Amino acid sequence: MEALELARWQFGITTVYHFIFVPLTLGLSVLVAILQSFYYKTGDIGYKRLTKYFGKLFVIIFTLGIVTGIVQEFQFGMNWSEYSRFVGDIFGIPLAIEALMAFFIESTFLGLWIFGWTRLSKAVHLACIWLVAVASNLSAIWILMANSWMQVPVGYHLVDGRAELTDFIAILMNERLLVQMPHVILGGFITGGMFVIGLSAWMIIRNKQPELFLRSAKIALVFTAVASLLTATTGHDQAQETVHTQPMKMAAMEGLWETEEPASFSMFAIINQEEGVSQREIRLPYMLSVLAHNNLTSEVRGLNELQAEMEEIHGPGDYMPPVAIVYWSFRIMVGLGVLFIIVSFYGLWLWWREKLQNHTIFLKTTMVMMFLTFVANTAGWIVAEMGRQPWVVYELLLTADGVSASVFESSIWISMTAFTLLYGILAVAAFYLVWYYGKQGAPEEQEGKETNLHTY
Amino acid sequence: MDLQTFWLILIAVLFIGYFFLEGFDFGVGILMPFVSKDEVDRRITLNTIGPFWDANEVWLITAGGAMFAAFPHWYATLFSGFYLPLLLILLALIVRAVGFEFRSKMKEQWWRKTADYFIFWGSALPAFLWGVALTNIVMGLPIGDDMNFIGSLGLLLNPFAILGGLASLVMFTLHGAIFLSLRTTDELKDRVERIAKIMWVPAGVVLLSFALLGYRHTILFEELGLIPGTLPMITIGAFVAVIVFMQINRFGWAFAATGTTIIFGTTVVFQGMFPVVMPSTISTDFHLTVYNASSSDLTLTIMSFVAILFLPIILSYQGWSYWVFRERVTRDAIPRS
Numbered sequence: 205m206e207a208l209e210l211a212r213w214q215f216g217i218t219t220v221y222h223f224i225f226v227p228l229t230l231g232l233s234v235l236v237a238i239l240q241s242f243y244y245k246t247g248d249i250g251y252k253r254l255t256k257y258f259g260k261l262f263v264i265i266f267t268l269g270i271v272t273g274i275v276q277e278f279q280f281g282m283n284w285s286e287y288s289r290f291v292g293d294i295f296g297i298p299l300a301i302e303a304l305m306a307f308f309i310e311s312t313f314l315g316l317w318i319f320g321w322t323r324l325s326k327a328v329h330l331a332c333i334w335l336v337a338v339a340s341n342l343s344a345i346w347i348l349m350a351n352s353w354m355q356v357p358v359g360y361h362l363v364d365g366r367a368e369l370t371d372f373i374a375i376l377m378n379e380r381l382l383v384q385m386p387h388v389i390l391g392g393f394i395t396g397g398m399f400v401i402g403l404s405a406w407m408i409i410r411n412k413q414p415e416l417f418l419r420s421a422k423i424a425l426v427f428t429a430v431a432s433l434l435t436a437t438t439g440h441d442q443a444q445e446t447v448h449t450q451p452m453k454m455a456a457m458e459g460l461w462e463t464e465e466p467a468s469f470s471m472f473a474i475i476n477q478e479e480g481v482s483q484r485e486i487r488l489p490y491m492l493s494v495l496a497h498n499n500l501t502s503e504v505r506g507l508n509e510l511q512a513e514m515e516e517i518h519g520p521g522d523y524m525p526p527v528a529i530v531y532w533s534f535r536i537m538v539g540l541g542v543l544f545i546i547v548s549f550y551g552l553w554l555w556w557r558e559k560l561q562n563h564t565i566f567l568k569t570t571m572v573m574m575f576l577t578f579v580a581n582t583a584g585w586i587v588a589e590m591g592r593q594p595w596v597v598y599e600l601l602l603t604a605d606g607v608s609a610s611v612f613e614s615s616i617w618i619s620m621t622a623f624t625l626l627y628g629i630l631a632v633a634a635f636y637l638v639w640y641y642g643k644q645g646a647p648e649e650q651e652g653k654e655t656n657l658h659t660y
Numbered sequence: 661m662d663l664q665t666f667w668l669i670l671i672a673v674l675f676i677g678y679f680f681l682e683g684f685d686f687g688v689g690i691l692m693p694f695v696s697k698d699e700v701d702r703r704i705t706l707n708t709i710g711p712f713w714d715a716n717e718v719w720l721i722t723a724g725g726a727m728f729a730a731f732p733h734w735y736a737t738l739f740s741g742f743y744l745p746l747l748l749i750l751l752a753l754i755v756r757a758v759g760f761e762f763r764s765k766m767k768e769q770w771w772r773k774t775a776d777y778f779i780f781w782g783s784a785l786p787a788f789l790w791g792v793a794l795t796n797i798v799m800g801l802p803i804g805d806d807m808n809f810i811g812s813l814g815l816l817l818n819p820f821a822i823l824g825g826l827a828s829l830v831m832f833t834l835h836g837a838i839f840l841s842l843r844t845t846d847e848l849k850d851r852v853e854r855i856a857k858i859m860w861v862p863a864g865v866v867l868l869s870f871a872l873l874g875y876r877h878t879i880l881f882e883e884l885g886l887i888p889g890t891l892p893m894i895t896i897g898a899f900v901a902v903i904v905f906m907q908i909n910r911f912g913w914a915f916a917a918t919g920t921t922i923i924f925g926t927t928v929v930f931q932g933m934f935p936v937v938m939p940s941t942i943s944t945d946f947h948l949t950v951y952n953a954s955s956s957d958l959t960l961t962i963m964s965f966v967a968i969l970f971l972p973i974i975l976s977y978q979g980w981s982y983w984v985f986r987e988r989v990t991r992d993a994i995p996r997s
Contacts, residue, residue: 263761264761264762264765267757267758267761267762268758270714270757271753271754271757271758272754273721274717274720274721274750274753274754275750275754277721277724277725277728278724278739278746278750280728280739281724281728281735281736281738281739281740282739282740282743282746282747283740285736285737285739285740285808286736288728288732288735288736288739289732289733289736289807291732292728292729292731292732292733292735292736292955293729293732293955293956293959294959295728295729296725296726296727296728296729296730296732296735296955296959297729297959297962297963299725299728299729300722300725300726300728300729300730300963300966301966302725303718303721303722303724303725303726304722304725304966304967304970304971304974305966305970307718307721307722308715308718308722308970308974308977308978309977311714311715311717311718312715312977312978312981313977314714315710315711315712315714315715315981316711316981316984318710318711319710319711319985320711320984323984323985324984363956366732368955368956368958368959369955369956369958369959369962370958372958372962608736608740608743609740609806609808610740610741610743610808610809610810611740611743615743615744615747618744618747619743619744619747622747622751623751626751626754626755630754630758633758633762637762637765637766640765640766641765655995658764658765659703659707659710659764659993659994659995660703660706660707660710660760660763660764
C-alpha cells in the first residue's frame with residue numbers, strides 16, 4: 205500500500221474508533237445530569253444511586269473518548285500536513301476554540317464532579333455535571349463546524365494555493381453546520397438513551413433493583429423517543445441540503461447513475477462501479493424527488509452527468525466516491541434510525557399500558573439496540589466522509605494532495621499497527637469494565653453520607 | 661507589537677502552562693513506584709493528581725489547536741517532521757490516562773501492576789521526549805524550501821537532544837517530587853522530601869551541562885550574545901533557589917521555584933529563537949518564522965478576541981479546582997479494599 209492509502213486507513217480506523225465513544229458521551233453526559241437533577245429536586249436516594257451507576261460507566265467511556273481525541277488533533281499535522289497548510293487559516297479556528305471553550309470545562313469539571321461529592325455543596329456539584337454535559341455538546345458544535353467547512357467551504361478566498369478566511373460569520377452560519385450539527389448531536393442522544401435503556405433492561409431482566417432501573421428506563425425512553433424523531437427530521441433536512449451543495453454525494457447515496465426527472469428511490473441494488481451500473485434494482489417511483497425536493501416532479505442529478513461536469517471544471521480524473529459503500533451505509537443508517545423510532549415509541553406505549561417491566565422480549569430487544577446505535581453512527585460518518593471523496597475539502601483539495609510529504613510508508617505502518625493493537629486492547633478492557641460494573645447494579649448509598657464516585 | 665508576535669507569545673504561554681502543570685503530574689507518575697512502600701501509598705500518590713491531570717493535559721491540546729490556527733505551517737512541519745516521537749508521546753499519553761482511570765477499577769494484582777507500568781512509562785516517556793523535541797527544534801532541522809522536514813529518525817536522536825530529554829525528565833521529576841511533598845503527609849511526605857533533596861544535585865548537573873552546551877551550539881548563542889541576559893539568569897537563579905527553600909523546609913516556595921525554572925527556561929527557548937520558530941539547517945532562507953508560517957491577520961484577530969476572553973476564565977476555574985482539592989491526601993482518604 206502507498207503512504208496515501210495507509211494514511212487514509214489509519215485516519216479511518218482511529219476516527220471510527222473515536223466516534224464509538226463520542227456520541228455515547230454526548231447523550232450519556234446529559235442523561236447522568238438529568239438523573240442527578242432528579243436527585244437534587246426530589247432528594248430521593250434512588251436517583252443518586254442511578255446517577256452513580258451510570259456516572260461510573262460514563263467516566264470509563266469518557267476516558268477513551270479523551271485519549272483517542274488527542275490522536276485526532278495530532279493526526280492532522282502528522283499525516284495530513286499539506287492539508288493542514290491548506291486549511292489551517294480556517295480549520296484551525298474552531299479546533300482551537302473547541303479546546304479553549306469546551307475541553308477545559310469538560311476536563312476541569314469532570315474532575316470536580318468525580319472527586320467533589322464529598323467537598324462541594326449539592327447545587328454546585330450538580331452544576332459541575334451539567335457543565336460537563338453542555339461542554340461535551342459544545343465541543344461537538346466546534347468540531348462539526350470544522351467538518352462542515354470541509355463539506356461546504358464558505359467564507360474563504362484562495363491565496364498562494366491556500367484557503368484564507370474572509371468571512372468568519374459565514375463559517376459560523378454554514379448551512380451544512382446548521383443541519384449537520386443537530387443531526388449528529390441528536391444521534392448522540394439516541395446512543396446515550398439506548399445505552400441507558402439497554403442497561404436498565406438488563407438489570408430489570410436480571411431482577412436487580414428492577415423498580416429503580418424502571419425509572420431510568422422511563423426517563424431514557426422519553427429522551428430517546430424525542431431524539432430519534434428529531435434525528436430523522438434533521439437527517440431529512442441534511443439530505444435536502446446535500447442535494448444542492450454536494451450533488452455527487454447525494455447521487456452516490458442513492459446509487460443514481462443517470463439523471464432522473466422525476467427521480468425514483470432505490471430500495472435495493474447490487475452496484476458495479478467499474479461498469480457504472482446497478483443490478484437487481486428495486487425502485488420506488490417519484491420517491492427520491494419527494495425526499496430530495498419535497499415534490500413529485502423535480503430532477504435529481506445522476507453520477508455520470510456530475511462526473512462529466514466535474515471533469516469540465518477540474519480536469520480529467522475520477523470524481524465519484526465509492527458508490528456501493530456510500531449507498532449501503534446510507535441505507536443502514538436510515539434503516540436503523542427508523543428502527544430506533546419504532547422501538548422507543550413501542551417502549552412508551554408499553555409503559556402507558558404498564559407492561560414495560562414484564563415484556564422480556566422488548567427488554568431484550570433494547571439490549572440489541574444498544575449495540576446497533578454504534579453501527580448507525582459509523583454508517584452515518586461513512587456517508588459523510590466517503591461520500592465526499594475523492595475530495596478532502598470539497599472541490600478545493602483532493603485527499604491525495606493533502607497527505608504529508610515527509611512521512612515514510614514505514615512510519616505509517618508502525619503507527620497504524622500500534623494504534624490498531626492498542627485500541628483493540630483498550631476496547632476489550634473498556635467493554636469488560638462496562639460489563640463488570642454494569643452487572644453489579646446500582647451501588648448502595650446512605651442518607652446524608654457522601655462518597656466520591658471513585659478513588660484512584 | 662504585531663499580531664504574529666502576540667500569537668507566538670500566546671502559544672508560548674500555552675506550552676509553558678502545559679510544561680508547568682503536566683510537568684508535575686508527569687513527575688508524580690514517574691515517582692509513584694519509587695516513593696510508595698505499599699498499595700495505599702501508590703493510591704495516595706495517584707490521588708494527589710486525581711482531579712487535575714486531565715485538565716493539565718488540555719493545555720497541550722489547546723497549544724496544538726492554537727498552533728494549527730495561528731501558524732499552520734509551523735504545526736504542519738513540526739507534527740509531520742516529528743512523526744515517530746509524537747507517535748510515542750501519543751501512545752504514552754493514552755496508556756497513562758487509561759492507567760489512571762482503570763487502575764482502581766479491578767482488584768486483581770496483574771491488572772494494577774499493568775496499570776502501574778502504563779502510568780510510569782506513560783509519564784516518563786513524554787517527559788523525556790518533550791525535551792528531545794524542543795532541543796531538536798532549537799538545534800535546527802533539515803527543512804527544505806517547501807517547509808518540509810527532510811531527515812530521518814536517527815537524526816532526532818543525537819546525543820545533545822538526548823541530553824535535552826534527560827534535562828526535561830529530571831526537571832519534571834523534581835517538580836513532581838516537590839508537588840507530592842505538598843499533597844501528602846507523614847512518612848510518605850518525608851520520603852518524598854528526601855528524594856527531592858537528593859535529586860537536586862544530579863538534576864543540577866544535567867541541567868547545567870545542557871544549558872552550557874546548548875548555549876554554545878545552537879541558534880540561541882547567536883541571538884543572545886556572550887552575556888545571556890535576564891531570562892536565563894532568572895532560570896538559573898530559580899533553580900538554585902529550589903535547594904535553598906528545600907533546606908529551610910519551605911516546600912511551597914520550592915515548588916514556585918521549580919515552576920519558575922520551567923517557565924523561564926521555556927521562555928528562553930521561544931524568546932531566544934524569535935522571530936524564528938523552526939530553524940532550518942539547510943539554509944537560513946528556509947527558516948520558519950512567525951511571519952512566513954502564520955495565518956491571515958483576520959484569523960489572528962478573531963483568535964485574539966477568543967483567547968483574551970477565555971484564558972482568564974479558564975485560569976480562574978482551574979485555579980478554583982486546585983482550591984477545592986487543597987487538602988493533603990491521607991491514608992484515611994483511601995477506601996479499604
